[in-house]
Amino acid sequence: MRALTVRATGPLALVEDLGRPGRAGIGVARSGAADRASLRLGNRAVGNDEGAAAIEVTFGGLALEVGDEGLCLCVTGAPVDVTVDGRGAGSHAVLQVAAGSRVALGTPRAGLRSYVAVRGGIDVPEVLGARSRDVMAGLGPEPLAEGDALPVGAPVGDLPGVDHLPWPDLDEPVVLRAVRGPRADWVEDVDLLTSTAWQATDRSNRVGTRLAGSSLRHSRDDQLPSEGAWRGAVQVPPSGEPVLFLADHPVTGGYPVVAVVVDEDVDRAAQVRPGQEVRFRWVGAP
Amino acid sequence: MIVHPYGDRALLVDLDDGEAALALADALRADPPAALGDLVPAARTVLLVAAEGAAVADLRAALAGVRPGERSSSGDGEEVEVPVVYDGEDLDDVASLTGLSREEVVAAHTGQTWRVAFGGFAPGFGYLVGEDDRLHVPRRQESRTRVPTGAVGLAGEYAGVYPRESPGGWQLIGRTDLAMFDLDREPAALLRPGVRVRFTDVTGTSP
Numbered sequence: 001m002r003a004l005t006v007r008a009t010g011p012l013a014l015v016e017d018l019g020r021p022g023r024a025g026i027g028v029a030r031s032g033a034a035d036r037a038s039l040r041l042g043n044r045a046v047g048n049d050e051g052a053a054a055i056e057v058t059f060g061g062l063a064l065e066v067g068d069e070g071l072c073l074c075v076t077g078a079p080v081d082v083t084v085d086g087r088g089a090g091s092h093a094v095l096q097v098a099a100g101s102r103v104a105l106g107t108p109r110a111g112l113r114s115y116v117a118v119r120g121g122i123d124v125p126e127v128l129g130a131r132s133r134d135v136m137a138g139l140g141p142e143p144l145a146e147g148d149a150l151p152v153g154a155p156v157g158d159l160p161g162v163d164h165l166p167w168p169d170l171d172e173p174v175v176l177r178a179v180r181g182p183r184a185d186w187v188e189d190v191d192l193l194t195s196t197a198w199q200a201t202d203r204s205n206r207v208g209t210r211l212a213g214s215s216l217r218h219s220r221d222d223q224l225p226s227e228g229a230w231r232g233a234v235q236v237p238p239s240g241e242p243v244l245f246l247a248d249h250p251v252t253g254g255y256p257v258v259a260v261v262v263d264e265d266v267d268r269a270a271q272v273r274p275g276q277e278v279r280f281r282w283v284g285a286p
Numbered sequence: 287m288i289v290h291p292y293g294d295r296a297l298l299v300d301l302d303d304g305e306a307a308l309a310l311a312d313a314l315r316a317d318p319p320a321a322l323g324d325l326v327p328a329a330r331t332v333l334l335v336a337a338e339g340a341a342v343a344d345l346r347a348a349l350a351g352v353r354p355g356e357r358s359s360s361g362d363g364e365e366v367e368v369p370v371v372y373d374g375e376d377l378d379d380v381a382s383l384t385g386l387s388r389e390e391v392v393a394a395h396t397g398q399t400w401r402v403a404f405g406g407f408a409p410g411f412g413y414l415v416g417e418d419d420r421l422h423v424p425r426r427q428e429s430r431t432r433v434p435t436g437a438v439g440l441a442g443e444y445a446g447v448y449p450r451e452s453p454g455g456w457q458l459i460g461r462t463d464l465a466m467f468d469l470d471r472e473p474a475a476l477l478r479p480g481v482r483v484r485f486t487d488v489t490g491t492s493p
Contacts, residue, residue: 024326026412026467026475027405027449128474137409139469182290182298225442226406226413228326228333232293252328252406260293285291286342 002120002152003067006144007102010061013144014133015122016115016247018051023128024228024251031134034206034247034270035113038077038168042117045074045094045165047157052121053131055144057114062144063104064116070098071152072119072159078111078271079167092165110170111271123153136207136248173197174272176244176265177283178234183224183256187216187236190258194280198242202274207250208235208243209269211278215240216258226252232261232269234280244278246270289349296335297345304415304443307332308403309354311479319348327404327479329413363401363480368447369488370395370438374458376426380440383423383457391459392487394420400445400483405475410449410467412477419443429455436462438485445485447477460489 006013016039019032033039033056040050055062060080075082075091082089083104089095091114097103108114124131124141133140144150184190198211216236229235233245235255244261246269261269262283272278287310288300301307311327314334318325321344323337336345372392374380381388402412425441430453433439437448439456448454449466466476477483 021324024324025402025405025479026410026473026477027407028409028475030324127469139409179291179293182292182300225329225331226404227298227328227331230292230296230326230333230335232295250406251326252404257292257298260291260296262293263295286294 001067002069002071002154004071004118004150004152005065005067006146006148006150007065008061008063008104008146009144010057010059010105012058013062014056015053015124015131015141015144016056016133017053017131019132019247020128020130027251028128028137028139029134029249029251030231031132031137031140031248032130033115035077035115035267037264037267038113038115039117041165042074042076042115044160045076045162046072046117046119047155047159048117048119048121049156052117052153053124054118054122055116057105057116059112060105060107060114062116063102066097066099066101066103068099070096072096073103074117074165075105075114076117076165077114077168078108078170080108080114081106092167094163111168112273113270118152119159120153120155123151134248135205136250168271170271173277173279174268175279175281176269177262178259178280179262179283179285181234181257181259184258186218186220186224186256187258188219190216192216193234193242193259194282198278200272200274200276200278204274206246206248208245209272209278211242211244216242218256224254224256226254229253229257230260232263232266233257234259234261244269289346291342292333295342296333297342297349299332299334299349301330301332304329304403306354308415310352311404313352313354315479319345319352321345321348328406329404363482365482365484366476367484367486368462368464370460370462370485372460372487372489374438374460376457377459380421380423380457380459384420386420391421395445395459396485396487400485402477402479402481402483404479408449408452410475410477411446412479412481414445414477414483415443416445421445423457425455426457429453433458434461436464438462
């Protein structure tokens with residue numbers, strides 16, 4: 001059958017698709033791949049629908065054994081050494097892997113999250129309409145563990161006939177475009193956001209990237225009634241250290257959102273490693 | 287109504303009060319504009335996210351054409367009955383904060399129809415608004431690190447039921463055995479926006 005067996009997971013390996021739209025009303029966030037562009041790219045390369053489920057691998061280390069049917073796969077996102085039965089094969093390349101072979105990812109050279117897209121998609125059961133692990137809500141397929149068997153779906157489209165894909169632009173320093181947020185006036189000086197060289201802390205995860213480097217002091221003492229949040233929102237808790245929301249952000253939140261990162265740039269933010277420098281640049285709203 | 291930009295794909299609409307936010311969310315749900323991809327109602331705001339392929343300008347144009355009606359007090363919303371054992375740790379505090387007796391707190395809680403205004407905090411958690419302000423109380427000074435599944439609480443203008451064990455700062459007045467969120471049930475969440483809720487007092491009746 002078309003399947004993969006997990007032989008090693010690295011720090012964190014999750015099944016992700018493009019998430020669960022339209023469920024904020026019951027407290028369920030969108031979730032899905034943290035770097036959606038890389039998921040889409042990988043899926044297109046192997047002839048899948050863009051939103052097919054793939055494996056999101058945080059900081060490499062994943063090893064998979066192909067079942068008794070050969071598969072076609074492609075690793076995108078954070079560029080990483082990929083080996084098939086020990087032979088170098090490379091990321092951002094469409095690979096035909098034989099039955100029984102072992103596919104392994106090294107440690108990414110840049111970026112944080114790689115995506116293993118498989119022709120046919122990872123065919124685990126949907127949970128609330130998606131095959132996405134939401135780490136904050138604890139919803140969706142469990143994090144991968146050694147020995148897990150992952151069914152792979154039947155191919156739906158033609159292979160596009162592409163062998164190699166462009167690498168993502170992971171140039172440094174990371175500069176994220178941001179639109180002034182609805183509660184920018186709830187901090188004393190919102191321009192500190194763009195004048196500070198922030199550092200992503202190790203308390204960052206799929207919920208958000210936590211930043212250190214300065215303090216955006218609140219200018220008011222009253223409490224903001226809970227309001228809707230979205231991927232890309234820069235929320236400032238009373239500590240003054242902003243959090244940039246990623247895929248598994250809270251549905252609603254009570255701290256002021258002082259900026260919202262341009263949607264396309266949130267995928268880049270999801271590739272920022274702890275310790276790495278992050279800057280913001282104001283852009284106008286469309 | 288103030289419309290704030292929210293990045294390049296969304297708008298955050300500020301409304302005068304909770305009623306107006308409910309009414310706008312209702313109107314958008316009843317007749318969703320093509321440009322609307324996702325909708326996140328909250329206490330005084332509604333966040334509108336553009337649909338894939340739609341621009342935020344389309345969303346802005348669609349929003350200008352929305353005519354929120356009066357809040358539907360009866361409407362077609364489903365009604366859910368939630369049986370509660372009123373033995374919450376904060377029942378006495380709620381009584382003194384509201385100037386009511388314990389019995390009057392229970393009577394006020396069971397004697398009005400609540401409505402799910404919005405979700406958040408955890409899957410299956412609904413912020414419930416009632417018909418009057420008798421039970422409006424502040425959150426606890428100190429949050430609890432562990433609130434059990436099914437705890438029934440009050441905070442600000444809202445009532446709620448914890449769908450699973452979690453930290454929490456709401457004033458706890460009781461508990462229910464009714465599962466708020468169950469993935470093996472369709473729909474998984476009992477408290478969806480628009481659903482009306484009646485709490486019933488089953489203190490001392492459960493085995």
